Amino acid sequence: MTITEQRGSSAIDADRLKEDFPILKRTSHGKRLVYLDSANTSQKPRAVIDTITEYYERHNANLYRAVYELAEEATAMFEGARTTLATFVGAPDPNAIVFTRGTTESINLVANAWGRRFLREGDEILFSELEHHSNIVPWQLVADATGAVTRMIPLEDDGTLDAARIEGMFTDRTKVLAISGQSNVLGTLPPIKRLAASAHAAGAIVVVDGAQLVPHNPVDVANLDVDFLTISGHKMLGPTASGGLYGRPELLDAMGPFLGGGEMIMEVYPDHSTYKAPPHKFEAGTMNIAEEIGLATAIEYLEGIGMDNVRSHERELTGYAVDALESIGATVYGPKDLEQRGGAVSFWYKDVHPHDLAQVLDQEGVCVRPGHHCAQVLMRRLGVPATTRASFYVYNTLEDVDALIAAVEKAGAFFGA
Amino acid sequence: MALDELYKEVILDHYKNPRNKREIPDAPLRCSKNNPLCGDEITVFVNEDDGTIADVSFVGQGCSISQSSASMMTESVAGKTRDEVEERIGAFRGMMAGEVEADEDAFGELVALKGVVKYPVRVKCAVLAWDTLQAALAEDGEAAGSVPH
Numbered sequence: 001m002t003i004t005e006q007r008g009s010s011a012i013d014a015d016r017l018k019e020d021f022p023i024l025k026r027t028s029h030g031k032r033l034v035y036l037d038s039a040n041t042s043q044k045p046r047a048v049i050d051t052i053t054e055y056y057e058r059h060n061a062n063l064y065r066a067v068y069e070l071a072e073e074a075t076a077m078f079e080g081a082r083t084t085l086a087t088f089v090g091a092p093d094p095n096a097i098v099f100t101r102g103t104t105e106s107i108n109l110v111a112n113a114w115g116r117r118f119l120r121e122g123d124e125i126l127f128s129e130l131e132h133h134s135n136i137v138p139w140q141l142v143a144d145a146t147g148a149v150t151r152m153i154p155l156e157d158d159g160t161l162d163a164a165r166i167e168g169m170f171t172d173r174t175k176v177l178a179i180s181g182q183s184n185v186l187g188t189l190p191p192i193k194r195l196a197a198s199a200h201a202a203g204a205i206v207v208v209d210g211a212q213l214v215p216h217n218p219v220d221v222a223n224l225d226v227d228f229l230t231i232s233g234h235k236m237l238g239p240t241a242s243g244g245l246y247g248r249p250e251l252l253d254a255m256g257p258f259l260g261g262g263e264m265i266m267e268v269y270p271d272h273s274t275y276k277a278p279p280h281k282f283e284a285g286t287m288n289i290a291e292e293i294g295l296a297t298a299i300e301y302l303e304g305i306g307m308d309n310v311r312s313h314e315r316e317l318t319g320y321a322v323d324a325l326e327s328i329g330a331t332v333y334g335p336k337d338l339e340q341r342g343g344a345v346s347f348w349y350k351d352v353h354p355h356d357l358a359q360v361l362d363q364e365g366v367c368v369r370p371g372h373h374c375a376q377v378l379m380r381r382l383g384v385p386a387t388t389r390a391s392f393y394v395y396n397t398l399e400d401v402d403a404l405i406a407a408v409e410k411a412g413a414f415f416g417a
Numbered sequence: 418m419a420l421d422e423l424y425k426e427v428i429l430d431h432y433k434n435p436r437n438k439r440e441i442p443d444a445p446l447r448c449s450k451n452n453p454l455c456g457d458e459i460t461v462f463v464n465e466d467d468g469t470i471a472d473v474s475f476v477g478q479g480c481s482i483s484q485s486s487a488s489m490m491t492e493s494v495a496g497k498t499r500d501e502v503e504e505r506i507g508a509f510r511g512m513m514a515g516e517v518e519a520d521e522d523a524f525g526e527l528v529a530l531k532g533v534v535k536y537p538v539r540v541k542c543a544v545l546a547w548d549t550l551q552a553a554l555a556e557d558g559e560a561a562g563s564v565p566h
Binding site: 011220353354355356359360363370372376384385386414415416 | 419423424429433453454455456457458478479480481482507537539542
């Protein structure tokens with residue numbers, strides 16, 4: 001590829017990729033749609049939409065037990081999606097992947113099915129100050145149920161998590177380290193591999209909230225050596241309610257079931273039941289079949305780009321956006337070192353409240369997220385009630401960042417900031 | 418919809434120059450509420466004198482809609498009786514629900530907030546101060562329990 005005066009990144013031709021996303025062709029309030037809220041949910045390429053349509057038009061049936069051709073096709077596609085997802089995150093065995101509705105369900109699955117069986121009174125669950133509510137509340141609930149206690153790892157002033165400080169917090173009662181792989185607010189990339197090793201040395205399991213990590217970075221669970229990794233499909237070009245959980249096979253074996261019901265059982269008697277082996281032990285009831293098959297197509301699309309290129313592209317957009325925002329007087333939160341952060345850029349612009357700012361941006365066709373981003377604990381640490389967050393993905397360009405900056409300045413002028 | 422239909426000049430004025438934004442240290446009636454959606458926070462203070470609102474004020478932080486609504490509310494209810502205030506709270510909620518046509522004579526400057534109706538997410542910002550005022554009045558034992566939510 002020749003480097004011309006293109007305004008895209010050198011890693012991805014995002015202008016060309018935009019063509020694959022039908023929704024990006026529409027306008028909003030008469031303006032070009034500038035979608036900068038992919039940390040919230042991503043847009044879907046034509047290939048994913050087509051996969052879902054084709055599934056319902058040609059293959060729809062419930063899984064496993066029906067003996068007709070449609071059901072065999074649907075089952076093969078669904079189990080094929082499991083293999084695709086396993087390979088994508090480096091899982092050694094497709095059966096280490098449990099399909100779930102996404103990250104929230106996955107963390108609740110671990111907290112309940114592992115936590116209620118193995119946590120004892122006084123055991124410690126560590127989570128960090130930058131966690132999303134979905135990596136805090138399930139642990140509080142299981143702590144209440146078991147007598148375990150939660151302890152919070154403080155955020156450093158530069159928006160990072162310090163591995164040495166975390167290691168100093170481990171005790172012989174620490175049983176769980178629940179930690180984000182990439183912050184949805186600050187983009188922070190904690191040192192997961194090192195923390196996994198030291199948590200294991202301390203006798204704890206490591207649960208990584210991969211909601212933002214997996215869509216935006218190459219991930220290899222075998223190399224990271226984590227015990228659980230949660231995966232959100234809708235944040236990585238897949239359908240809503242697609243996603244899953246990677247679990248270390250021996251832990252999945254040792255855990256109890258999560259939801260009880262059809263398809264997760266071997267035999268049911270009036271007084272007891274026996275359960276299937278993982279992953280089916282954790283997949284009660286009819287699954288999101290079309291969605292998980294659509295997710296497999298999304299993964300194939302991302303693999304076609306290459307996750308190293310995704311990461312490089314977003315690093316370039318992030319650096320450009322952080323510099324541009326600071327140059328117009330915005331306060332940008334989170335690590336300054338682009339090696340330590342991903343493409344979620346939270347900021348505060350002069351004295352314009354994020355909700356007012358986002359309202360003006362909306363009128364300019366620019367979609368961002370104002371609010372606490374399901375991270376109230378982190379907002380208190382930052383000392384703000386809310387931030388405005390712009391977040392990037394493969395289809396974003398430097399022009400999108402320029403549109404953001406122009407709209408932010410317009411909002412500033414409107415509110416007299 | 419143009420921005421200046423949502424952000425009327427009077428809204429921006431109350432946002433930048435809020436009226437009655439102060440604590441009443443010994444106010445017998447007070448209440449704090451927040452809107453977890455966007456982090457708006459409001460505390461309302463009320464001093465009653467013989468069944469009327471002798472003094473009403475607020476402190477807080479948040480977006481222009483929540484803060485201007487609080488500011489305009491304090492001017493709108495000062496000197497009113499409890500019944501009149503309850504009626505005004507109900508009427509304001511009705512306007513924000515799009516059920517009551519805003520009457521400029523009755524609402525005064527508050528009419529400026531009717532543009533918020535088209536933005537359902539922001540309606541919560543606009544009514545926060547009013548919910549807080551109603552809860553503050555309910556701090557009084559007699560009214561407690563009779564307040565609709």
